[in-house]
Amino acid sequence: MGELELIAGIERLLRRRSDRVMRSLGEDAAVVRARPVAVTSLDTVVERVHFERATHSPRDIGHKALATSLSDLAAMGADPGEAYIGLGIPEDVSEDDALEIMSGAEALAEGADTTIAGGDVVGSPTLFVTATVVGWAESEEALVTRDGAQPGDLVGVSGELGGAGAGLLLLRGLEAELPERDHEALLARHRRPAPRLRLGRGLAGAGAAAMIDLSDGIASDAAHLADRSGVGLEIDADLLPIASGVAAAAAAAQRNPLELAAASGDDYELLFTIEPERREAAARAGRDAGVQITFIGRVIEGECLSLVSRGRPLAIRGYTHLEPA
Amino acid sequence: MGELELIAGIERLLRRRSDRVMRSLGEDAAVVRARPVAVTSLDTVVERVHFERATHSPRDIGHKALATSLSDLAAMGADPGEAYIGLGIPEDVSEDDALEIMSGAEALAEGADTTIAGGDVVGSPTLFVTATVVGWAESEEALVTRDGAQPGDLVGVSGELGGAGAGLLLLRGLEAELPERDHEALLARHRRPAPRLRLGRGLAGAGAAAMIDLSDGIASDAAHLADRSGVGLEIDADLLPIASGVAAAAAAAQRNPLELAAASGDDYELLFTIEPERREAAARAGRDAGVQITFIGRVIEGECLSLVSRGRPLAIRGYTHLEPA
Numbered sequence: 001m002g003e004l005e006l007i008a009g010i011e012r013l014l015r016r017r018s019d020r021v022m023r024s025l026g027e028d029a030a031v032v033r034a035r036p037v038a039v040t041s042l043d044t045v046v047e048r049v050h051f052e053r054a055t056h057s058p059r060d061i062g063h064k065a066l067a068t069s070l071s072d073l074a075a076m077g078a079d080p081g082e083a084y085i086g087l088g089i090p091e092d093v094s095e096d097d098a099l100e101i102m103s104g105a106e107a108l109a110e111g112a113d114t115t116i117a118g119g120d121v122v123g124s125p126t127l128f129v130t131a132t133v134v135g136w137a138e139s140e141e142a143l144v145t146r147d148g149a150q151p152g153d154l155v156g157v158s159g160e161l162g163g164a165g166a167g168l169l170l171l172r173g174l175e176a177e178l179p180e181r182d183h184e185a186l187l188a189r190h191r192r193p194a195p196r197l198r199l200g201r202g203l204a205g206a207g208a209a210a211m212i213d214l215s216d217g218i219a220s221d222a223a224h225l226a227d228r229s230g231v232g233l234e235i236d237a238d239l240l241p242i243a244s245g246v247a248a249a250a251a252a253a254q255r256n257p258l259e260l261a262a263a264s265g266d267d268y269e270l271l272f273t274i275e276p277e278r279r280e281a282a283a284r285a286g287r288d289a290g291v292q293i294t295f296i297g298r299v300i301e302g303e304c305l306s307l308v309s310r311g312r313p314l315a316i317r318g319y320t321h322l323e324p325a
Numbered sequence: 326m327g328e329l330e331l332i333a334g335i336e337r338l339l340r341r342r343s344d345r346v347m348r349s350l351g352e353d354a355a356v357v358r359a360r361p362v363a364v365t366s367l368d369t370v371v372e373r374v375h376f377e378r379a380t381h382s383p384r385d386i387g388h389k390a391l392a393t394s395l396s397d398l399a400a401m402g403a404d405p406g407e408a409y410i411g412l413g414i415p416e417d418v419s420e421d422d423a424l425e426i427m428s429g430a431e432a433l434a435e436g437a438d439t440t441i442a443g444g445d446v447v448g449s450p451t452l453f454v455t456a457t458v459v460g461w462a463e464s465e466e467a468l469v470t471r472d473g474a475q476p477g478d479l480v481g482v483s484g485e486l487g488g489a490g491a492g493l494l495l496l497r498g499l500e501a502e503l504p505e506r507d508h509e510a511l512l513a514r515h516r517r518p519a520p521r522l523r524l525g526r527g528l529a530g531a532g533a534a535a536m537i538d539l540s541d542g543i544a545s546d547a548a549h550l551a552d553r554s555g556v557g558l559e560i561d562a563d564l565l566p567i568a569s570g571v572a573a574a575a576a577a578a579q580r581n582p583l584e585l586a587a588a589s590g591d592d593y594e595l596l597f598t599i600e601p602e603r604r605e606a607a608a609r610a611g612r613d614a615g616v617q618i619t620f621i622g623r624v625i626e627g628e629c630l631s632l633v634s635r636g637r638p639l640a641i642r643g644y645t646h647l648e649p650a
Contacts, residue, residue: 086368118367119367128413132409143356
């Protein structure tokens with residue numbers, strides 16, 4: 001693979017989506033006219049850790065790398081801006097496949113109003129993709145952090161949970177009795193997560209007090225939010241919006257569907273807290289973004305995350321795994 | 326290795342160096358008060374491609390990853406700002422060694438007035454480090470790009486060349502008759518390159534017309550600059566400032582020292598062009614930064630990079646390797 005030819009090919013397939021991007025490819029660094037506040041996150045996906053070439057197309061890989069980073073911008077309520085993609089390419093990955101990885105990222109970038117403005121390509125024994133994303137806001141106050149939750153707030157979650165975890169089981173060969181539509185949807189949940197950028201901005205505008213994206217599962221991520229805010233969270237596990245097909249996949253895997261919904265990762269939905277009087281504003285933000293919002297619990301004093309199912313508390317402290325009743 | 330414990334350890338060793346950094350670790354994304362223009366670059370170093378664990382300490386690896394990115398900011402004349410570090414950590418790398426990698430990056434960040442404001446840690450079969458750096462400027466005009474070279478400009482280069490290439494030969498076991506001091510200096514050139522941030526800003530202020538950092542060697546990088554500027558460059562190879570010890574290392578390796586000076590990478594010096602009447606301002610920028618400046622040629626019409634040695638032209642077009650006379 002000729003590195004310079006590949007870089008030239010990548011430059012041809014990328015589009016500039018903002019006139020704030022003054023210089024991008026072909027320079028030592030990209031030059032971007034800034035807005036008042038920059039919001040930056042870096043995420044990496046690695047072969048055999050986050051994806052397998054046998055089950056993920058090159059486009060899936062590029063999509064996933066960028067989606068995981070953009071989801072962090074969504075969780076802050078930032079406007080998307082630029083992305084910088086680093087590719088580590090083994091010798092047995094063709095130039096065409098490397099370009100397909102970038103095409104997957106570029107297709108997501110297009111829908112997310114993001115310009116891929118730079119990056120690099122290096123040889124590597126292991127395939128990996130790093131995506132650094134930069135979003136923007138007019139002020140710090142326009143953003144939502146993890147530490148603003150207050151006792152009395154409602155806890156809400158977007159979309160449906162457990163789909164990515166069930167999709168991963170299916171990708172790994174689980175045989176489950178599922179309608180074809182559910183099967184495909186679960187696979188897509190794992191392969192092509194959708195960063196909730198529009199919803200994140202809407203929830204920020206609606207006055208969300210704290211927010212985090214669900215990359216590791218609600219059991220871990222809600223604990224992070226509780227920890228950073230210095231509060232407790234009481235979540236009714238029976239209210240978790242479980243994706244269609246998750247129950248059947250869980251049954252086939254002899255696992256509790258709640259475990260998939262609460263303790264499997266990669267759903268990239270948003271978990272947030274908000275004052276009860278702003279509940280309708282949050283629901284409206286969901287409708288505007290075309291994403292369902294479900295209220296699943298409330299913020300309490302303390303520092304414990306508790307998930308309750310059928311009235312029985314499942315106390316989880318810190319980052320330990322969910323142990324279903 | 327516990328990923329969350331490692332992240333907590335990393336958070337403990339990092340320092341915030343600017344009150345523009347409002348949120349950094351512990352959030353989904355870092356939040357930084359912007360200046361008018363953002364300058365962003367991403368670089369990755371990979372085990373067995375850019376370094377070997379047998380010859381590079383963890384601190385060397387962290388230093389090198391960040392240095393290669395910061396060098397891109399130097400080449401634009403940008404003020405350094407923040408860095409975001411992604412670590413891909415194999416199972417046989419201890420938590421202590423992972424922290425040492427970050428300590429190497431943090432030590433360089435301290436000297437470079439840079440705040441490491443975020444990043445991630447992932448498992449990976451191959452050790453790699455990605456560094457995204459964000460620098461800042463007051464306006465686009467304050468920056469120097471690759472495309473501003475004009476016929477008649479002088480071509481200058483900072484520091485000394487060939488040291489990193491010779492250092493790599495020594496790391497790989499070359500036995501050369503060298504004073505101990507030269508030997509150590511050449512190894513350090515390869516392991517701990519120094520991004521020329523202060524010099525880059527000084528040259529921008531002095532009115533440099535075009536600039537690039539020498540990551541691949543002058544034969545490749547000067548060709549990039551010529552290509553982007555639509556000009557030719559005529560460089561007198563006999564004027565290249567060759568680092569002490571390179572001649573002896575080249576002799577031991579039965580190679581031409583000019584080849585190490587012009588066609589081996591990782592020196593991370595700056596190559597720039599500037600109008601002849603600004604020559605003294607460039608020299609002054611060098612003195613202010615404590616880095617030697619050498620004028621090695623001039624910009625001409627055309628699109629060819631030619632290196633001349635002892636009056637004999639060595640025409641090099643594009644990215645082909647230097648073929649010494």
